Amino acid sequence: MAMDREQVLRTAAALLARKSTATMDEVARAAGIGRATLHRHFAGRDALVRALEAYGIREFEAALDRARLDEGGAGDALRRLVAEMENVAELLAFLVTENQLFEGDQVNEGWARLDARVSALFRRGQEQGEFRIDLSPVWLTEALYGLLGSCAWAVMDGRVAKNDFQYMIAELLLGGARRSVEK
Amino acid sequence: MAMDREQVLRTAAALLARKSTATMDEVARAAGIGRATLHRHFAGRDALVRALEAYGIREFEAALDRARLDEGGAGDALRRLVAEMENVAELLAFLVTENQLFEGDQVNEGWARLDARVSALFRRGQEQGEFRIDLSPVWLTEALYGLLGSCAWAVMDGRVAKNDFQYMIAELLLGGARRSVEK
DNA sequence: ACCTAATGAGACGTTGACGTCTCATTCGAT
DNA sequence: ATCGAATGAGACGTCAACGTCTCATTAGGT
Numbered sequence A, B: 001m002a003m004d005r006e007q008v009l010r011t012a013a014a015l016l017a018r019k020s021t022a023t024m025d026e027v028a029r030a031a032g033i034g035r036a037t038l039h040r041h042f043a044g045r046d047a048l049v050r051a052l053e054a055y056g057i058r059e060f061e062a063a064l065d066r067a068r069l070d071e072g073g074a075g076d077a078l079r080r081l082v083a084e085m086e087n088v089a090e091l092l093a094f095l096v097t098e099n100q101l102f103e104g105d106q107v108n109e110g111w112a113r114l115d116a117r118v119s120a121l122f123r124r125g126q127e128q129g130e131f132r133i134d135l136s137p138v139w140l141t142e143a144l145y146g147l148l149g150s151c152a153w154a155v156m157d158g159r160v161a162k163n164d165f166q167y168m169i170a171e172l173l174l175g176g177a178r179r180s181v182e183k
Numbered sequence C: 001a002c003c004t005a006a007t008g009a010g011a012c013g014t015t016g017a018c019g020t021c022t023c024a025t026t027c028g029a030t
Numbered sequence D: 001a002t003c004g005a006a007t008g009a010g011a012c013g014t015c016a017a018c019g020t021c022t023c024a025t026t027a028g029g030t
Helices: A005-018 A024-029 A034-042 A046-065 A074-083 A087-099 A110-127 A137-156 A162-175 B005-018 B024-030 B035-041 B047-069 B073-085 B089-097 B110-127 B137-156 B162-177
Strands: none
Touching: A005 A024, A005 A034, A005 A046, A005 A087, A005 A137, A005 B089, A024 A034, A034 B073, A046 A074, A046 A087, A046 A110, A074 A110, A074 A137, A074 A162, A087 A137, A087 B110, A110 A137, A137 A162, A137 B137, A162 B137, B005 B024, B005 B035, B005 B047, B005 B089, B005 B137, B005 B162, B024 B035, B024 B047, B047 B073, B047 B089, B047 B110, B073 B110, B073 B137, B089 B137, B110 B137, B137 B162
């Protein structure tokens, strides 16, 4: 009888990632609960999206913690981050395209904190001579988000194997498509 | 008095790329025409989106033609492609997220043709030893789309300078973030 | 077994965008 | 200058999703 709020958020995230215009009724049925119950826990669609945002930020932050970006080489740290973010990628792809979250004056400050942590990793890689300096940390951060979203979508559509997720993103982001002169 | 259909499509693309849920009324006003006139030329919202899809495919195809992907090194061809696609990036970013276009049984076959042309470029690069072979052409194609969209967004938000658009995408996609062993 | 709180199903009114229509106005060709 | 076609503004009905409410049912603790 007790509604598992966490579980509802996860189901909603999975559904909305595929169909961002899904109805409250569809969200409720996907979660196996009634529409009334959904409304009892999330005042409305806005509240649901906000809750998903908070959930996504929380999960993203947890992934950052687990990846221990300060330890070891920046490249390896990035690989760990990609691995830890695989499960959040779909949700983040949805949230990023939900411009409703970024137009009001009530923009969740969590995003800035997350961006800063990711950017710091790229900056560290540059300062330690591991990453090139002609690509700004801000752009590398955006590129990481973009690749995570693209790959999540490609996996959902069956164009990329789920097992290749981490490798495809990390390798492309680190080494690019060009063959290295030296291995 | 004559409505410039092409111009309307361009304005609609620019608006919908930023706010994909924009109203028909907002689209009309952005284009400087009345809502009634908009409806006279596009039977409804679906028709408008379909017209945008056709327009995007047309522009994308023209960019592919201009880039002459068969000529010269694959890396240089990719650079030309990125350059030619800069103006279509926003529209494509919108179309790709418009899942309405890809769920019915009436999926425009143009996408497959475009994907094939881009994939062929990556495959050529691999066969000629210029690109690495552990990243599939399909994934590289998806990654290109993702980076184009991310960078277009970053430019709109002012996080990346418009002048850096081509360089950031082409360099990241070709060389990655890691410093090359040899220049 | 009882009691309380939560749930599911559904009815109901509201709202916003849609699509259609009318009519006066304006553009542009002749 | 004239005439026909296209436009803008707005009114109107429709419809889907929303948010609220009620009520019977069920779950779970005591």
